Amino acid sequence: MSDVMESPRRILSQLEVLESEAIYIIREVVAEIERPALMFSGGKDSLVMLHLARKAFAPAAVPMAILHVDTGHNFPEVLDFRDKIVAQYSLNLVVGSVQDAIDRGTVKEEPNGTRNRTQTPVLLETAEKYGFNALLGGARRDEEKARAKERIFSFRDEFGQWDPKKQRPELWNLFNARVHVGESIRVFPLSNWTELDIWEYIAAEGIEVPSIYYAHEREVFERNGMLFAANEFCRPMAAEPTFVESVRYRTVGDATLTAAVRSQADTVEKVLDEVASTRITERGATRGDDRVSEAAMEDRKKEGYF
Numbered sequence: 001m002s003d004v005m006e007s008p009r010r011i012l013s014q015l016e017v018l019e020s021e022a023i024y025i026i027r028e029v030v031a032e033i034e035r036p037a038l039m040f041s042g043g044k045d046s047l048v049m050l051h052l053a054r055k056a057f058a059p060a061a062v063p064m065a066i067l068h069v070d071t072g073h074n075f076p077e078v079l080d081f082r083d084k085i086v087a088q089y090s091l092n093l094v095v096g097s098v099q100d101a102i103d104r105g106t107v108k109e110e111p112n113g114t115r116n117r118t119q120t121p122v123l124l125e126t127a128e129k130y131g132f133n134a135l136l137g138g139a140r141r142d143e144e145k146a147r148a149k150e151r152i153f154s155f156r157d158e159f160g161q162w163d164p165k166k167q168r169p170e171l172w173n174l175f176n177a178r179v180h181v182g183e184s185i186r187v188f189p190l191s192n193w194t195e196l197d198i199w200e201y202i203a204a205e206g207i208e209v210p211s212i213y214y215a216h217e218r219e220v221f222e223r224n225g226m227l228f229a230a231n232e233f234c235r236p237m238a239a240e241p242t243f244v245e246s247v248r249y250r251t252v253g254d255a256t257l258t259a260a261v262r263s264q265a266d267t268v269e270k271v272l273d274e275v276a277s278t279r280i281t282e283r284g285a286t287r288g289d290d291r292v293s294e295a296a297m298e299d300r301k302k303e304g305y306f
Contacts, residue, residue, distance in 0.1 A: 030057075038062070042252075044251075047085070065093075067126065070095050071098045115256070116257055134177075138190050143282065154188065196272070213250075218245065227260045227262065
């Protein structure tokens with residue numbers, strides 16, 4: 001019998017496993033793809049993605065551009081936070097502007113004033129302009145059913161379109177990143193994370209997020225059972241009275257389509273308690289664009305949406 005004592009094996013926590021997987025995926029993309037870019041809006045998921053990318057390559061700088069498709073209908077708090085982070089870490093920010101595309105006549109604004117669908121051609125145009133053949137984003141499978149069936153490496157054809165029936169197998173975390181000329185990949189390192197995982201990671205790593213994610217008082221009105229902020233992009237109708245409510249945002253998109261939820265959670269600890277008890281996903285509870293039809297998200301993805 002050996003007198004040598006074996007040291008006990010260290011078991012990774014759930015967050016450590018998720019972090020390790022995401023960093024591995026990010027490194028795989030940079031190692032295999034010629035010109036990747038990281039989608040970054042200043043929202044909580046993209047902030048976690050940026051944090052992971054910085055960890056993956058520390059002490060070196062993040063070796064890819066940061067891409068944001070600006071619809072022109074963003075919450076100002078989030079845009080200001082985006083610019084703050086870009087300056088803080090000296091990031092290479094590339095912005096695709098929907099307003100610029102409208103002014104040039106390459107896209108048309110929808111009659112209802114929303115710009116959710118118009119950002120797809122702008123995303124594709126910007127990726128082609130800068131030669132990005134892989135876009136990393138913070139989409140998660142728990143958000144919506146179309147995202148639940150998408151692979152971590154999601155391949156798009158020469159038109160940027162997604163065919164859910166043409167997905168490559170991903171066995172044992174082996175990813176095939178080979179693309180033909182004109183094709184591209186969307187990569188989702190946070191696929192196996194949940195909203196609660198995101199907030200637990202934010203708390204554990206001390207990641208700063210925009211104030212809009214915490215409870216604050218805001219003038220809102222109710223539409224289709226959701227609370228929308230009354231602002232220059234989203235105006236109440238005659239039968240939609242405004243009132244001041246303590247709210248926060250679980251997800252951040254266009255101000256025209258993203259609703260708030262009633263909340264008193266003004267700290268990360270309170271947000272964790274709130275998220276742990278909720279039974280509706282953040283997109284299901286707050287995104288008007290996903291209520292257009294049962295297949296709204298899948299239809300947009302087939303057109304090239306992220």
